Amino acid sequence: MSRFQFVVPVLLILCLGGVAYGEANTSDGSPAKVQVPKVEREGIWQPASGGTQVPLWPASVVLAKPDTGDHPEATGNGSPLVGGRMWYWASYVTRPTMTIYRPKGRNTGAAMMVLPGGGFYAVATDLEGTEICDWVVRQGMTCVLLKYRTPQVWENAIGKQQRPKVLLGLEDAQRAMGMLRERASSYGIDPHRIGVMGFSAGAYLVANMSNTEERTYPLTDAADRQSPRPDFAIVAYTARMLDSSKGKNNLELQPWVKISAKAPPTLILHAMNDPTDNVRQGMAYALALNDAGVPVDMRLYAKGGHAFGMRPTADPITREWPGQVKQWLRNLGMLGHR
Numbered sequence: 001m002s003r004f005q006f007v008v009p010v011l012l013i014l015c016l017g018g019v020a021y022g023e024a025n026t027s028d029g030s031p032a033k034v035q036v037p038k039v040e041r042e043g044i045w046q047p048a049s050g051g052t053q054v055p056l057w058p059a060s061v062v063l064a065k066p067d068t069g070d071h072p073e074a075t076g077n078g079s080p081l082v083g084g085r086m087w088y089w090a091s092y093v094t095r096p097t098m099t100i101y102r103p104k105g106r107n108t109g110a111a112m113m114v115l116p117g118g119g120f121y122a123v124a125t126d127l128e129g130t131e132i133c134d135w136v137v138r139q140g141m142t143c144v145l146l147k148y149r150t151p152q153v154w155e156n157a158i159g160k161q162q163r164p165k166v167l168l169g170l171e172d173a174q175r176a177m178g179m180l181r182e183r184a185s186s187y188g189i190d191p192h193r194i195g196v197m198g199f200s201a202g203a204y205l206v207a208n209m210s211n212t213e214e215r216t217y218p219l220t221d222a223a224d225r226q227s228p229r230p231d232f233a234i235v236a237y238t239a240r241m242l243d244s245s246k247g248k249n250n251l252e253l254q255p256w257v258k259i260s261a262k263a264p265p266t267l268i269l270h271a272m273n274d275p276t277d278n279v280r281q282g283m284a285y286a287l288a289l290n291d292a293g294v295p296v297d298m299r300l301y302a303k304g305g306h307a308f309g310m311r312p313t314a315d316p317i318t319r320e321w322p323g324q325v326k327q328w329l330r331n332l333g334m335l336g337h338r
Helices: 003-019 126-138 168-182 201-211 279-291 316-332
Strands: 039-042 051-055 074-082 085-091 097-101 111-115 142-147 194-199 233-236 266-271 296-301
Touching (some): 097 126, 111 201, 142 168, 168 194, 168 201, 194 201, 201 233, 266 279, 266 316, 279 296
Parallel strands (some): 194 233, 233 266, 266 296
Antiparallel strands (some): 051 097, 097 142
């Protein structure tokens, strides 16, 4: 048995069970966590009615595999509850997809690609995926849910976390952006009004998409000759940006974080009491973008914890951030008619 066949599935359960998706402690007045049994089963995630799932790569293209190799794809539900409900994930993803949700009424022509979190162990398909898309399409936008390759563990060297040289999720996101632009007319979208929204690990991928057009995979077809950089970006409780070794109040970025003056307008959302990804992660990224001349807005709330998605709770951020995003999109001109 290889070490990944044993170790990575165990880490997956631990991470999703209470580390990557922890909430605020009861000592600050937040509701206590409610744990439920975690269940995982072999099977390929499928969208509910209304979504069209599209493979990102031709079957003939040989893709680099996640850490678990050919382990069959699986779906599962996680713990603790969020907003009083279970949330679900997909993992062991070897053939990534994007699922298209089109608005049923007014179509502004704008589109939003959603990159769920999951600590690079899994993809939180409903909490930070389909539930976000339900809201996006109600705004008259096309929503695209990315199911990217996972798991991909970030190794530690000399006590420090190391970014993989090739991020499989970034390759999938760049490929999806190119496909959306190449097929824009058939999807009813404007190729110059396609943005991204990411949560936690997905937010880190959004930051990478924003700051580079370099690809680490061979060009496959015309889609890969389109720009992979989004036209706007929303970063929710991001991770893996801050160099925390420099002291508590230092706001320097990790050496692997590159900032480009060509990054798109960006909105950053974070809770001050996030126990998983310190609020300084988003603050450091915002300051770096601002120094590069990139328009950046921040919406910070005292409470909310981590991985709240769009489920209303007692914490104001969970009920108010969608309205903040809507106003920001309107300010950018993304919610008007084509």
